Amino acid sequence: MLCVAGTVPSDDFPLVGGVVSLDGGRLRIGKLNIDVNRGTPALLAAAVKACEALGLPAPFAYLVGDTGSGKGSHRLYAHLTETLAGVSFRTITFHYLQPIVHRHARLLSVLRNMDSRPRLIADAGYMYMAKMSGEASAYDLFTPDVGELAFLADEEAPHPFYTRGFILHEDNLVPDLIARAYQHRNAARYLLVKGKADYLADESGVLETVDSPVEEALEAIGGTGDTLTGLVSVFIEAGFDIRRAAVTAMRVNRLAGCYARPTPATQILEIINHIPRACRDAQVELPVTAEQQDNIA
Amino acid sequence: MAILDFLKSNKNKEESTGPESNCDRGILLFENTGEVIQAETVLKQEGWTIRVMGPPPEVRQGCDLVIEFPLIEQLDILRILETAKLPPLRIVPVIGPLLQPVDIFHVKDFGEHLMVRAANMKLTIDKKTGVFVNISGGGCPDVPYLAASMVGRTITDAPSPRSIGHTLCGYALQLAYEEVKRRCSA
Numbered sequence: 001m002l003c004v005a006g007t008v009p010s011d012d013f014p015l016v017g018g019v020v021s022l023d024g025g026r027l028r029i030g031k032l033n034i035d036v037n038r039g040t041p042a043l044l045a046a047a048v049k050a051c052e053a054l055g056l057p058a059p060f061a062y063l064v065g066d067t068g069s070g071k072g073s074h075r076l077y078a079h080l081t082e083t084l085a086g087v088s089f090r091t092i093t094f095h096y097l098q099p100i101v102h103r104h105a106r107l108l109s110v111l112r113n114m115d116s117r118p119r120l121i122a123d124a125g126y127m128y129m130a131k132m133s134g135e136a137s138a139y140d141l142f143t144p145d146v147g148e149l150a151f152l153a154d155e156e157a158p159h160p161f162y163t164r165g166f167i168l169h170e171d172n173l174v175p176d177l178i179a180r181a182y183q184h185r186n187a188a189r190y191l192l193v194k195g196k197a198d199y200l201a202d203e204s205g206v207l208e209t210v211d212s213p214v215e216e217a218l219e220a221i222g223g224t225g226d227t228l229t230g231l232v233s234v235f236i237e238a239g240f241d242i243r244r245a246a247v248t249a250m251r252v253n254r255l256a257g258c259y260a261r262p263t264p265a266t267q268i269l270e271i272i273n274h275i276p277r278a279c280r281d282a283q284v285e286l287p288v289t290a291e292q293q294d295n296i297a
Numbered sequence: 298m299a300i301l302d303f304l305k306s307n308k309n310k311e312e313s314t315g316p317e318s319n320c321d322r323g324i325l326l327f328e329n330t331g332e333v334i335q336a337e338t339v340l341k342q343e344g345w346t347i348r349v350m351g352p353p354p355e356v357r358q359g360c361d362l363v364i365e366f367p368l369i370e371q372l373d374i375l376r377i378l379e380t381a382k383l384p385p386l387r388i389v390p391v392i393g394p395l396l397q398p399v400d401i402f403h404v405k406d407f408g409e410h411l412m413v414r415a416a417n418m419k420l421t422i423d424k425k426t427g428v429f430v431n432i433s434g435g436g437c438p439d440v441p442y443l444a445a446s447m448v449g450r451t452i453t454d455a456p457s458p459r460s461i462g463h464t465l466c467g468y469a470l471q472l473a474y475e476e477v478k479r480r481c482s483a
Contacts, residue, residue, distance in 0.1 A: 038433075070438070101357070158357055162399065
């Protein structure tokens with residue numbers, strides 16, 4: 001089962017763990033409802049839609065309220081550190097968490113010592129933390145946008161806010177920034193870079209590029225990166241190798257965006273609602289397992 | 298003086314990044330970035346010449362900002378912050394270069410909408426109505442909260458990121474917000 005850890009923008013929201021569902025336009029976990037605007041709720045809503053399209057169980061989520069003070073994030077890091085060793089998720093995606101150096105170090109120690117190591121995906125604040133701590137290579141996949149890629153490429157920046165101007169400059173090409181991120185060991189095993197064109201790369205360079213359909217307005221819409229991270233997480237959990245999962249996620253996310261006929265004022269839920277159609281049109285199907293292949297033979 | 302004005306006014310100054318040039322400066326460390334933003338507002342209102350910067354590696358904890366100030370003014374500055382109930386956790390002399398906040402903006406004109414990006418944060422406004430229509434990017438937990446508080450409201454009645462944000466992403470959004478305001482009032 002896919003596990004997602006992140007935050008909800010409300011200080012009153014308790015620390016919870018459970019399987020999520022979508023009820024109309026709201027995410028549901030236990031008896032709690034959450035608006036789907038952007039951030040981790042948008043990632044989870046996209047993941048729920050993709051799981052439904054593939055016939056997979058809905059994701060499990062660890063969520064906590066945090067509006068930026070970091071208090072909720074502290075509690076969630078501590079809870080994950082205590083809990084994850086005793087559960088068996090195949091894929092874990094870490095998302096909107098406050099970067100906190102010592103909390104991350106303890107959690108990573110637990111992840112490294114798990115009997116069966118899950119695939120580890122990091123985005124948003126948790127990805128900043130993984131890079132800042134010098135532990136990027138412990139993760140399987142980062143999903144930065146181009147601005148965040150510049151941060152990964154800047155070996156001195158502890159947060160995108162401090163990315164140096166000569167690296168942030170628009171003339172820098174994505175493949176060059178990818179190479180620089182790997183050169184300084186500030187990238188995960190794979191990078192999925194979200195932007196005008198989407199890229200999948202590893203330390204050898206760009207492996208895949210998906211650049212159509214193009215909707216310029218998507219850049220302005222909050223949550224489009226979160227949905228892509230949710231989709232690739234589901235496809236990895238479904239058994240696709242990371243390369244195929246990334247390409248499939250890039251295509252589905254772009255198709256869903258296109259079907260929403262977006263303007264810069266479009267909200268992310270309008271795009272999420274098109275994911276089932278996008279999955280159908282991209283002909284996303286569960287991979288055949290080795291056991292199934294044996295049965296066919 | 299707003300951070301944006303400060304960044305601009307300092308663009309042409311010689312950078313003081315060496316240890317020798319910093320020996321008369323100290324940094325104020327706070328519990329969280331929200332307190333840094335509040336302390337910056339208080340000190341600038343009182344007319345002090347301070348700078349919001351990135352912390353040196355040895356005191357870095359995560360999503361950090363510090364306030365650089367003239368060490369000789371330490372007692373006066375501490376008095377003001379204690380009166381404002383914003384005492385710093387620690388005061389450390391500056392012995393090496395500090396990180397500079399981002400000061401490059403990317404602007405995209407969609408016709409009816411204008412998008413400004415500062416670092417990893419993008420803010421988009423309807424040029425005709427002055428309504429913020431989207432906030433994109435960022436990764437700290439106050440970004441969804443800031444978006445929920447600002448999107449759908451006008452540039453005149455939406456809260457500023459500075460007033461409700463807590464993190465570096467919130468601070469980057471403040472820079473984008475000030476650039477949007479500057480462009481919309483020009």
